[in-house]
Amino acid sequence: MLETFLFFLFAIVAVVGALGMLIARNPVSSALWMIMTLFSIACLYITLNAEFIGVIQVLVYAGAIMVLFLFVIMLLNLESMPSLGDLDWRKVVAFALGIAVLAQLLVVISLKLDVMPEPVAIAEAADATSATNIGIALLTEHSFSLEIIGVLLLAATVGAVMLAKKRFV
């Protein structure tokens, strides 16, 4: 009961934040609405018993990535652009495409395909996916991918500095 209530509470907050991001005029407001969405998704992870991913979501997304976005928006000193503007046929087509994608996804979700394994009990799943087990999986089975991610982050840092330098482009 409580779980259902919390799911719908955070789901509504997440969707409202996403819609606010979509229709806000100012990019700063867009980024702030997005932070609301990211926080409620982190709360959803925690209600799903995925504490590790929830904490990482707050630290990496709501903390680091969104601060980077706000920093760049303020650095560029943007004037507000018209958010959606007047309706023309391109926007109508784009909206229809979005609704088509949503309908497609919902139809696929509602199909009863016999490809899923058996669901397991909540306590068992929470134990199997605890932070300890994620760490063990990361450092044994997926250790090579972890190293590659380290190299990728280094390359991205160097690339970002190079791209943002004055005489590069």
Next chain:
Amino acid sequence: MELALNWYLSLSAVLFVIGVLGVLLRRNAIVIFLSIELMLNAANLALVAFSQTFGDVNGQVLVFFVMSVAAAEVAVGLAIIIALFRNKETVNVNEINLFRG
């Protein structure tokens, strides 16, 4: 899991479509980039819901990797936006047409 998996997947689909609409409707490069992040988050939500339903740790490991790659992507993407703004003085993607001469 008490709550049906389908509710989480539906929420994920709705968030993904809002991200798609953001990319299609908005003309501000930074808002388009935020919408891409929203789509990545929707996919992550579906992955975590599956992982918790079936008690499989690999789903959450994949989410961890997606977040790392998203962090790298944001750093490079925002640097590209800064470089574009320096050349063109705008972030409106309709006015940025480098290949049209």
